[in-house]
Amino acid sequence: MTDGNFVKVGMADLNVAAEGAVLKTTGLGSCVGLTLFDPQRQVAGMAHIMLPSSDIAREGQLNIAKYADTAIPELLNRVVQLGADRKRLVAKLAGGAQMFAFAGGSDSLRIGPRNVESVKRELDKWAIPVMSEDTGGNYGRTIEFDSRSGVLTVRSVQYGVKEI
Amino acid sequence: MKLFNHNPDFKMDVLREVGNIGAGHAATALSRLLDKPVDMAVPTVSFVPFESIADRVGGPEEVVVAVFLRVDGDAPGNMFFLMSRLQAKLLLQGLAGFEPAGDGGYSELELSALCEIGNILAGSYLSSLADLTGLAMSPSVPSVAVDMAGAILSYGLLQFGTMGDDALLIDTTFLRGRQEAEGHFYFIPDPESFEKIFVSLGVPLE
Numbered sequence: 001m002t003d004g005n006f007v008k009v010g011m012a013d014l015n016v017a018a019e020g021a022v023l024k025t026t027g028l029g030s031c032v033g034l035t036l037f038d039p040q041r042q043v044a045g046m047a048h049i050m051l052p053s054s055d056i057a058r059e060g061q062l063n064i065a066k067y068a069d070t071a072i073p074e075l076l077n078r079v080v081q082l083g084a085d086r087k088r089l090v091a092k093l094a095g096g097a098q099m100f101a102f103a104g105g106s107d108s109l110r111i112g113p114r115n116v117e118s119v120k121r122e123l124d125k126w127a128i129p130v131m132s133e134d135t136g137g138n139y140g141r142t143i144e145f146d147s148r149s150g151v152l153t154v155r156s157v158q159y160g161v162k163e164i
Numbered sequence: 165m166k167l168f169n170h171n172p173d174f175k176m177d178v179l180r181e182v183g184n185i186g187a188g189h190a191a192t193a194l195s196r197l198l199d200k201p202v203d204m205a206v207p208t209v210s211f212v213p214f215e216s217i218a219d220r221v222g223g224p225e226e227v228v229v230a231v232f233l234r235v236d237g238d239a240p241g242n243m244f245f246l247m248s249r250l251q252a253k254l255l256l257q258g259l260a261g262f263e264p265a266g267d268g269g270y271s272e273l274e275l276s277a278l279c280e281i282g283n284i285l286a287g288s289y290l291s292s293l294a295d296l297t298g299l300a301m302s303p304s305v306p307s308v309a310v311d312m313a314g315a316i317l318s319y320g321l322l323q324f325g326t327m328g329d330d331a332l333l334i335d336t337t338f339l340r341g342r343q344e345a346e347g348h349f350y351f352i353p354d355p356e357s358f359e360k361i362f363v364s365l366g367v368p369l370e
Contacts, residue, residue: 010214010215011214011215011314011318012214012325012329013215026223026224026225026312026314027218027224027225027312027313027314027315027318028314028315029311029312029314029315029316029318029319030318030319030322031318050214050318050321050322050325051322051325051326056326057326058326058327059326059327059328059329060328063328063329066325066329097315099232099309099311099315099316099319100232100307100309100319101307111322138309139309139311139315140311140312140314140315140316141312141315142224142225142312156312157227157310157311157312158311
């Protein structure tokens, strides 16, 4: 969905942009917003990843944008199709918060940190360096990625606007 | 969900009644706490796409006050008591005469009071469901957050995340007087819990 110069990325969704269009995803909690960027070609991709691994999937038709291990190869393909050079790609990530804290919380309640770990492990596999990140904490984030400058703008209720 | 292939309307009706009974007791508890009438709308039961889960409370970026409780026991699930910031302030004022802080923030005491309200409401919701179904259901320690609705509610969708891209939500709106919304009560049973709820109530699965 394109709204003016914005390209919206929904929950468990991914998309790509170029020519100065801005990728945006809202309300990241324990989900991780990942961006891939080729600075030279100014081509960018964004994924809103919800769960760490497709191993736990029980759905009939797998939504590959939902899981870290399936979303990253797909996003990589999509930015390369749009003209990015795989060797130049750099990553930024935000989100992976733990929205609610419980004493002795079970594994499913640690989903934010686990998403971040899983995304980094997958990026490592593809040898894509992480340039910067704003992850963890206990608050939600909305992010925008400028496909020209490669700046990731992170907005939160508590901490306002931050560029990474 | 396969479970809903057969006789879906009847099953949705059953869940609506489950929500009605649970939220009815919760509304009564809230009304006693505030010592004033609290009305409620008929619960809506629907499969909601993840993407639009926050639409009923103003969209994913809308800042809301939410008390979250995990439901443990025979039919586990997630429960949210959601309010706008204004509603939360009014609730606190009505409950204990808290004067709103000028900066729109919340003191530790206010957050703790909200947690306790959530606890009482969820407790009455769940104990009435437990009486109805004979299933053991108990709320975890409540946790409160003031944040973007999308970030908060996505937390309640994780159990559905592995199944597909939508979640079955039992949503009840509490009303102050006759029109103005007081808050929302969301009950999102885990996908595995529906079968247990239906069996306990004698609803034929096939």
